[in-house]
Amino acid sequence: MAATTVAQFDGHDAVAVRYHDVDPVYAETRDIRLLGFVLFLVSDCVFFGAFIFAYLYLRVSAPTWPPVLNGHQLPWFDTAFAALNSVVLFGSGVTMHFALENWKHLNRRKFTSWLIATIVLGIGFLLGQAHEYSLVLKDVSWWGTTMGASFFTLTGLHGFHVFVGVIYLTTLLIQTNRGVYTGSKYFGLTAGTLYWHFVDVIWVALFFLFYLW
Amino acid sequence: MEAGTTTSHADHGAHDHIHPPPEGFIRKYVFSLDHKVIAFQYFTMGLIFMMVAGSFGELIRLQLTSPTGAIMSHATYNTMFTMHGTAMVWLVLIPLVTGAAGNFIMPLQIGARDVAFPWLNMLSFWILPVAAIVLFSTFLFGGAHAGWTEYPPVSLADGTAGALWCVAIFLVGISSTMTGLNFLVTIVKMRAPGMTWTRMPLFVWATFATALMNMIATVALSDALAALFFEHVWNVPFFDATRGGSAVLYQHMFWFYSHPAVYIFILPAFGVISEVLPTFSRKPIFGYKLIAFSSMAIAILGFAVWAHHMFPGGLAPWLQLPFMILTFAIGIPTGIKIFSWLATIWGGRLYLTSPMLYAMGFLITFTFGGITGVFLASVPADLHEHGTVYVVAHFHYVVAGGAVLGFLAAIPYWFPKATGRLMDERLSKIGFWLFFIGFNGTFFPMHWLGLEGMPRRYASYAAFAATNPDAVFWNRFETAFSFLMVASVGLLAFNVIWSVRHGKLAGINPWGARTLEWMISSPPPYYNFKKIPIVLDRPYDFDKPLPYRNLDNDVDPYPSPIAAVTGVKPVGAGA
Amino acid sequence: MMTPELLEKSLAFVGAIIVGVTAIVQLRNDWAAKGLDAVVTKLLLGLMAVGCVLALLAAINVVGVHHAS
Numbered sequence: 136m137a138a139t140t141v142a143q144f145d146g147h148d149a150v151a152v153r154y155h156d157v158d159p160v161y162a163e164t165r166d167i168r169l170l171g172f173v174l175f176l177v178s179d180c181v182f183f184g185a186f187i188f189a190y191l192y193l194r195v196s197a198p199t200w201p202p203v204l205n206g207h208q209l210p211w212f213d214t215a216f217a218a219l220n221s222v223v224l225f226g227s228g229v230t231m232h233f234a235l236e237n238w239k240h241l242n243r244r245k246f247t248s249w250l251i252a253t254i255v256l257g258i259g260f261l262l263g264q265a266h267e268y269s270l271v272l273k274d275v276s277w278w279g280t281t282m283g284a285s286f287f288t289l290t291g292l293h294g295f296h297v298f299v300g301v302i303y304l305t306t307l308l309i310q311t312n313r314g315v316y317t318g319s320k321y322f323g324l325t326a327g328t329l330y331w332h333f334v335d336v337i338w339v340a341l342f343f344l345f346y347l348w
Numbered sequence: 349m350e351a352g353t354t355t356s357h358a359d360h361g362a363h364d365h366i367h368p369p370p371e372g373f374i375r376k377y378v379f380s381l382d383h384k385v386i387a388f389q390y391f392t393m394g395l396i397f398m399m400v401a402g403s404f405g406e407l408i409r410l411q412l413t414s415p416t417g418a419i420m421s422h423a424t425y426n427t428m429f430t431m432h433g434t435a436m437v438w439l440v441l442i443p444l445v446t447g448a449a450g451n452f453i454m455p456l457q458i459g460a461r462d463v464a465f466p467w468l469n470m471l472s473f474w475i476l477p478v479a480a481i482v483l484f485s486t487f488l489f490g491g492a493h494a495g496w497t498e499y500p501p502v503s504l505a506d507g508t509a510g511a512l513w514c515v516a517i518f519l520v521g522i523s524s525t526m527t528g529l530n531f532l533v534t535i536v537k538m539r540a541p542g543m544t545w546t547r548m549p550l551f552v553w554a555t556f557a558t559a560l561m562n563m564i565a566t567v568a569l570s571d572a573l574a575a576l577f578f579e580h581v582w583n584v585p586f587f588d589a590t591r592g593g594s595a596v597l598y599q600h601m602f603w604f605y606s607h608p609a610v611y612i613f614i615l616p617a618f619g620v621i622s623e624v625l626p627t628f629s630r631k632p633i634f635g636y637k638l639i640a641f642s643s644m645a646i647a648i649l650g651f652a653v654w655a656h657h658m659f660p661g662g663l664a665p666w667l668q669l670p671f672m673i674l675t676f677a678i679g680i681p682t683g684i685k686i687f688s689w690l691a692t693i694w695g696g697r698l699y700l701t702s703p704m705l706y707a708m709g710f711l712i713t714f715t716f717g718g719i720t721g722v723f724l725a726s727v728p729a730d731l732h733e734h735g736t737v738y739v740v741a742h743f744h745y746v747v748a749g750g751a752v753l754g755f756l757a758a759i760p761y762w763f764p765k766a767t768g769r770l771m772d773e774r775l776s777k778i779g780f781w782l783f784f785i786g787f788n789g790t791f792f793p794m795h796w797l798g799l800e801g802m803p804r805r806y807a808s809y810a811a812f813a814a815t816n817p818d819a820v821f822w823n824r825f826e827t828a829f830s831f832l833m834v835a836s837v838g839l840l841a842f843n844v845i846w847s848v849r850h851g852k853l854a855g856i857n858p859w860g861a862r863t864l865e866w867m868i869s870s871p872p873p874y875y876n877f878k879k880i881p882i883v884l885d886r887p888y889d890f891d892k893p894l895p896y897r898n899l900d901n902d903v904d905p906y907p908s909p910i911a912a913v914t915g916v917k918p919v920g921a922g923a
Numbered sequence: 924m925m926t927p928e929l930l931e932k933s934l935a936f937v938g939a940i941i942v943g944v945t946a947i948v949q950l951r952n953d954w955a956a957k958g959l960d961a962v963v964t965k966l967l968l969g970l971m972a973v974g975c976v977l978a979l980l981a982a983i984n985v986v987g988v989h990h991a992s
Contacts, residue, residue, distance in 0.1 A: 167464050171533045185571035192597050214987035215931040218978045222938035228971050229945050278583045281592040332967035339974035347987040
């Protein structure tokens with residue numbers, strides 16, 4: 136096997152050794168995995184996209200929006216809390232970015248702190264969504280109207296993606312603790328970061344479509 | 349045996365590494381990571397379900413021998429055509445053309461050792477038997493009744509069966525999407541050195557276009573099915589017009605996938621034809637770039653025509669026109685291919701082997717089906733033809749006379765490569781004629797019956813027969829000819845099973861073809877290529893020397909798992 | 924009078940500025956990076972910044988104010 140240089144964590148702000156330069160075999164494997172993961176995210180976009188199409192179709196063809204149920208028009212969603220919760224989620228995206236940057240600069244402790252911050256903010260978002268659901272469910276149910284149908288389906292699927300993301304990030308925390316990733320081989324971290332950003336950006340679309348439009 | 353060693357990194361990549369051989373029955377034959385074994389699994393499963401779904405079709409034909417319905421209740425008949433279509437589309441066609449053909453042929457043709465994600469490949473296969481169990485369990489709950497399209501609100505009356513139907517097809521969708529992603533990454537990243545995009549075999553181009561559609565479109569189906577499932581189980585009003593939902597919304601979501609799906613069926617078949625015709629005409633393929641780019645054009649345009657399935661369904665007139673025009677337009681790249689194939693065989697030295705017969709039969713029946721498709725694309729004509737057996741004739745001509753015939757050409761062509769033994773050529777040819785005559789006899793009369801107004805999906809056509817006295821004759825005619833197709837598939841199954849152990853030894857290249865899979869032993873060793881070859885040119889120029897370097901054909905003493913079954917010792921190039 | 928709604932909006936406003944500015948600064952720092960993951964990261968960071976802008980506008984009632992139609 137050709138010699139590979141594994142970057143050591145020594146606390147200095149050195150940049151990780153570029154694997155392309157020392158381990159072209161790993162570089163190819165990583166490229167394959169990266170393309171596969173990005174294509175998975177593209178297909179996940181279509182997954183949300185088709186439901187968003189359904190929501191647009193139902194909303195545009197409805198005689199009034201919010202729709203009328205049992206003679207009363209349903210209330211609009213509350214934008215203020217959603218705006219705060221959105222900022223929490225976007226904040227977690229930025230903290231995850233910092234986490235990965237620190238890993239690349241071989242700052243293991245800072246990586247761990249930023250990753251924990253991301254997980255905490257992610258859980259915060261989920262708790263915020265739970266609170267939002269408890270408020271919305273007072274007036275709007277999943278099965279009563281197309282408003283509930285589209286809102287709970289889309290935000291529910293998104294929340295599920297966030298939940299899976301939190302699990303994945305926690306797994307990364309455990310794995311980095313065990314030394315699974317090195318300064319030059321850390322594809323799991325890259326994938327986790329991309330997934331987390333993706334989940335963020337889907338929320339931008341949903342926040343706009345349900346709360347701002 | 350150099351198991352577990354890597355070659356020099358200077359000019360080889362990650363996919364050059366030969367991993368240790370699989371050990372144990374489970375790893376070799378059940379949970380195999382080898383794309384060739386997985387392809388065999390898809391093939392076996394697909395053939396079995398072809399016989400099951402085909403027998404539902406035969407029951408349909410028996411029912412229609414009498415205008416009031418000969419053998420079953422209307423409810424059962426509805427279940428029959430629903431499950432015939434559902435099983436054929438999702439347990440036969442998609443698995444066979446992508447999972448069996450794509451999996452076996454594509455990695456060999458690009459000079460790779462396997463697909464990009466072998467574990468995902470294995471998972472994609474094993475989801476299907478689970479999905480099949482869920483699908484057939486719908487019979488225990490009264491069966492699904494609303495056709496393979498299961499439109500709400502009619503399908504909502506299916507109750508538990510309808511919900512299970514959604515789950516089954518959702519599972520198939522996951523399998524398909526993963527396969528599409530896997531093939532895309534494999535083709536983009538794992539081609540042999542020197543194999544530029546325009547030196548790829550045309551089957552690989554076809555698989556690439558198919559994988560694109562598979563990965564993107566199937567997800568839309570998953571959404572439609574998830575929404576339908578939610579409506580079944582929790583009454584969530586996506587498609588219920590009384591609560592603001594829309595039945596037309598389901599049709600949009602369903603057909604956004606299901607139209608590209610039909611191109612998923614046919615593009616690999618096109619790829620097979622593009623491989624078979626040059627080999628048996630001893631001529632280069634005519635219009636390589638035309639065929640390659642028209643595959644991409646079909647894949648992209650295929651996303652833009654879905655609403656032509658919805659013309660009578662209350663689609664706004666201003667929407668009908670662009671879909672009509674785009675549907676006409678998609679006939680153009682297809683037509684380019686047909687003419688290119690005709691130009692390929694024109695003036696060639698033809699060898700009428702069974703794959704060649706299937707391929708030439710394909711040219712006839714698929715073209716015919718394509719023409720009737722143009723008639724259906726026209727909105728005014730479609731308003732008359734929709735819901736009649738004219739549509740049934742059209743799609744059977746393009747699917748059974750197109751995709752299935754293409755796949756049936758692939759079987760005797762690549763069977764020798766996969767097993768090391770040739771299929772019995774005489775039985776294959778008899779099978780072809782049985783299928784071709786039976787198929788045309790069954791579906792041709794449906795064209796005029798449909799134009800005269802015979803409805804599809806009706807358990808009894810008594811009203812139509814009252815005004816069309818020869819309706820009964822033609823239906824019985826069709827049923828009689830359908831038995832020829834049954835005989836053909838039965839003969840095929842026998843031929844496959846017999847030839848696996850008793851077929852003539854094939855050697856490396858029984859057809860004298862030029863793509864990379866024909867440069868290694870039959871069956872190939874589990875790692876395909878000992879050394880990844882270097883590709884210098886396209887594979888179709890029969891009067892030039894082989895455009896490959898670095899081929900290493902030493903006899904490998906380690907047999908492939910398939911060779912152990914077929915009893916063939918792998919043979920090197922020198923033998 | 925600090926109602927819950929006003930508190931939420933104030934926190935959202937401040938948070939959106941902090942997160943949005945940070946996202947844009949990181950985007951500028953990483954602008955030259957090459958590779959598929961870098962391209963995807965830049966795209967998604969940019970869209971996150973857009974999200975922060977939307978949240979900010981929502982917090983100051985420029986968008987997202989609805990009256991029953």
